[in-house]
Amino acid sequence: GAGVSQSPSNKVTEKGKDVELRCDPISGHTALYWYRQSLGQGLEFLIYFQGNSAPDKSGLPSDRFSAERTGGSVSTLTIQRTQQEDSAVYLCASSFGMNGYTFGSGTRLTVV
Amino acid sequence: AQTVTQSQPEMSVQEAETVTLSCTYDTSESDYYLFWYKQPPSRQMILVIRQEAYKQQNATENRFSVNFQKAAKSFSLKISDSQLGDAAMYFCAQGGGTSYGKLTFGQGTILTVHP
Structure with missing residues (x-):
């Protein structure tokens, strides 16, 4: 597609449930990133995939968070046993080289 | 570690x-990139302008320019x-070098435009 697509756009889940967030990057972009944005805050790096290299998982806040990227394209961010502090907007971006990211519109996750 | 600081939480x-929106950063890299992103209420992050650190000339994009x-x-x-x-939230970001594509973002500046 023309842009980075994220789904769902909004997700409300009960505390303790698992959630999966999906990101479909721009075709041909070799890098894919997940960031988290809490209300009124900046962007917190979570994980970064670059081509076939091992992902940089240094930003994942706990072992409840994991992500995969299948076939060098679509990525899924999974949060297990969600907690209220996981409530945030999860932003995905893709890029080719250092031309700058193209962001998706994000998934707003609310844990109740 | 890289840090990016935006000292103005709000501007009008x-x-x-x-x-003019301010941004300072700290990095040990010699080759890196700097960006400004705009985030309107729709929450879609939009790239405003990009600067390569090895270029002395300040980047410009229509009404937007940087002082690097x-x-x-x-x-x-x-x-x-x-x-x-x-009117939007504006984020400054820095990346490149050994971090390659991973960007470090500032906390953002909310810009209000009065008619």
Whole structure:
């Protein structure tokens, strides 16, 4: 597609449930990133995939968070046993080289 | 570790006037990139302008320009002839070098444009 697509756009889940967030990057972009944005805050790096290299998982806040990227394209961010502090907007971006990211519109996750 | 600091949580400007948003950063890299992103209420992050650190010339994109002071590690954004559509949260970001594509973002500046 023309842009980075994220789904769902909004997700409300009960505390303790698992959630999966999906990101479909721009075709041909070799890098894919997940960031988290809490209300009124900046962007917190979570994980970064670059081509076939091992992902940089240094930003994942706990072992409840994991992500995969299948076939060098679509990525899924999974949060297990969600907690209220996981409530945030999860932003995905893709890029080719250092031309700058193209962001998706994000998934707003609310844990109740 | 890389850090990016935006010292102005909020700024306001009158329509058609000029406003400057501040950003400072700290990095040990010699080759890196700097960016300004805009996030309107729709929450879609939009790239406003990009600067390569090895270039001395300041980047410009229409009404948007930067003042890049490498020695001072400063990267401010100037918006000329402000328009109502410029109202948004603006984020400064730095990346490249050994971090390659991973960007470090500042905390953002909320820009209000008054008619």
